[in-house]
Amino acid sequence: MKTIADAAAALGAGRTTAAALTEAALARIADPSGEGARAFTAVHAQTARAAAAAMDALRAAGRAPSPFAGIPISIKDLYDEAGVTTKAGSVVLNGAPAAKATAPSVQRLIRAGFVILGRTNMTEFAFSGLGVNPHYGTPRSPWDRASGRLPGGSSAGAGVAVADGMGFAGLGTDTGGSCRIPAALCGVVGWKPTARRVPIAGILPLAPSLDSAGPLARSVADCAIIDGFMAGAEDPLPPASIPLKGLRLGLPRGTFLTDGMDGTVAAVFGRTLTRLSAAGAHIVEFDLPELEQIPAANAAGGFAASEAWAWHHRLIAEGADRYDPRILKRIRRGEQMSAADYVELVEARARIIAAVAPRTAPFDAVICPTVPLVPPRIAEVEEEAAYNRINMALLRNTSVGNFLDRCSISIPCHAEGEAPVGLMLTGEHMGDARLFAVAAAAEVALAA
Numbered sequence: 001m002k003t004i005a006d007a008a009a010a011l012g013a014g015r016t017t018a019a020a021l022t023e024a025a026l027a028r029i030a031d032p033s034g035e036g037a038r039a040f041t042a043v044h045a046q047t048a049r050a051a052a053a054a055m056d057a058l059r060a061a062g063r064a065p066s067p068f069a070g071i072p073i074s075i076k077d078l079y080d081e082a083g084v085t086t087k088a089g090s091v092v093l094n095g096a097p098a099a100k101a102t103a104p105s106v107q108r109l110i111r112a113g114f115v116i117l118g119r120t121n122m123t124e125f126a127f128s129g130l131g132v133n134p135h136y137g138t139p140r141s142p143w144d145r146a147s148g149r150l151p152g153g154s155s156a157g158a159g160v161a162v163a164d165g166m167g168f169a170g171l172g173t174d175t176g177g178s179c180r181i182p183a184a185l186c187g188v189v190g191w192k193p194t195a196r197r198v199p200i201a202g203i204l205p206l207a208p209s210l211d212s213a214g215p216l217a218r219s220v221a222d223c224a225i226i227d228g229f230m231a232g233a234e235d236p237l238p239p240a241s242i243p244l245k246g247l248r249l250g251l252p253r254g255t256f257l258t259d260g261m262d263g264t265v266a267a268v269f270g271r272t273l274t275r276l277s278a279a280g281a282h283i284v285e286f287d288l289p290e291l292e293q294i295p296a297a298n299a300a301g302g303f304a305a306s307e308a309w310a311w312h313h314r315l316i317a318e319g320a321d322r323y324d325p326r327i328l329k330r331i332r333r334g335e336q337m338s339a340a341d342y343v344e345l346v347e348a349r350a351r352i353i354a355a356v357a358p359r360t361a362p363f364d365a366v367i368c369p370t371v372p373l374v375p376p377r378i379a380e381v382e383e384e385a386a387y388n389r390i391n392m393a394l395l396r397n398t399s400v401g402n403f404l405d406r407c408s409i410s411i412p413c414h415a416e417g418e419a420p421v422g423l424m425l426t427g428e429h430m431g432d433a434r435l436f437a438v439a440a441a442a443e444v445a446l447a448a
Helices: 004-013 018-030 045-060 104-111 156-163 180-186 220-230 263-278 289-297 302-322 325-336 339-360 384-403 432-447
Strands: 040-043 072-076 115-120 169-173 189-192 213-217 248-252 282-286 365-369 408-412 422-426
Touching: 004 018, 004 220, 018 040, 018 045, 018 072, 018 115, 040 156, 045 115, 072 156, 104 115, 104 169, 104 220, 115 156, 156 169, 156 180, 156 213, 169 220, 180 189, 180 213, 180 384, 180 408, 180 422, 189 220, 189 384, 213 220, 220 408, 220 432, 263 282, 263 365, 263 432, 289 339, 289 384, 302 325, 302 339, 365 432, 384 408, 384 422, 408 432, 422 432
Parallel strands: 072 115, 072 169, 248 282, 248 365
Antiparallel strands: 040 115, 169 213, 189 213, 189 408, 365 422, 408 422
C-alpha cells in the first residue's frame, strides 16, 4: 500500500489492521540497513502499538473515529507532544521541561485516529534547507544512497521516512521551503499551506512571520487529507477532480530558472512542461520583477534571523557552544538588526505582496522547479562556503512562497530511476483548495 487512501480502503475492507500497518512501519524504522536511526530522533514504539490496537478495537465495534484511524504517521521534532521534550533537532534543549500539551495540529490528527510513530530528525532549529544535522546524523536521500546524498531540510527525517515507507505521511514545517525542499530531494510530495490556515501554536518557532505547518506524503491527495485535519476540518476530502486541459500555468521569467539550475533539473523540467502542455495546460511565460526586490528587503537579515534571534538570544548567552556553529552564525545575523530594519522589512513585504497579486491573478498556479539541483552529496557541504552556497540555491525558489504568504506544493516530476526533481506549483493566498485540485490534475498528467 502506497498511499493513505490505499491504507484507508484496506482497513475499511478488513484486508489489513492498524496493528499490521504500524508493525510494518516500525520494522522499517528499526531495520539496521535502512535510514531509521538517522531519520528519527525518537520512536514511540510502545505508544504507537497501543494506539493501533485501540483503533482496531474501535473499528471492530463500528466506532472508528475516521476512515483513517490506525494509519501510522510521523511528526517533526518541532511539534509539542504532551510529556515529551521538544528538542528541535538540537542538544541545546536537553533537560528542558517536557511539553504540557500536544500541538493542536497534531491533536487533531490523533483525534481522527492517526498513529504517531515518533519524532523525525531535522536541521537544528529548522534553520537550513540542507537537512544536515551534526547531533543526530544526517539521513540520506533515497536516490544514490551509496554516495550519501542530502535529504533536504529542514524536515529531513520526514522526507526520508515518507519515501522509505516509515509511515504514510510526516508532519513538517515550512519557513522557507522546509516541506518542499526535502520532498523534491526525496521524491515525494510536500505541501506548504497559506500560513494562517494551520495553527502554529505548540510548534517551536523559527520565524512566526513565515512559519507554516504542512505534511509530506506520497500523493497530492494524501497531503490534502492530512492538511485538512491539521486545519481543523471534520471530514477532509481529497482534492476536487478537475481536468488539466484549459488551466493557465504561469512560468516566471528570470530568477526562478536562470541561476544555477543543473542540467538534470533543466532537462526534466523542460520535459515536464512539454507533458503538461500536451495534456492541455496553457504554459504562459510572464514577468515578475518584484521578485528581484526580495533579496534587498532581506539584506539586513530578514524575518528568519531577526525572529530567531529574539527567541534564541537567552539560550545562546547560556550555551552557544552547544549549537551547530553554522546554525548559530545564521541566528546571530539577527543580533545586528535594528527596530527600524525590522519595520522597513515588514513594509517592504507588504508592498511586494500587493504588487505581485495582480500579476499572478490570471493564473491557476505559478510553476517552476522546486529546487535547481538534484540532491548534492553530503560531503559537498562540509566546507562552510559550499554549505552556504548550496543552502541558498536550495532555498531560492521555495522561499518566495513564504515571503509572499502563498500556498505551495512540490510534486515529483522525474521518471522512475532518475534523480529526483520536484515541480513546484504556487497558488494564491488562501487559494489552498484550488491549488490542491490543480496539483492533483498535474500529478495525473505526469503519471500518464
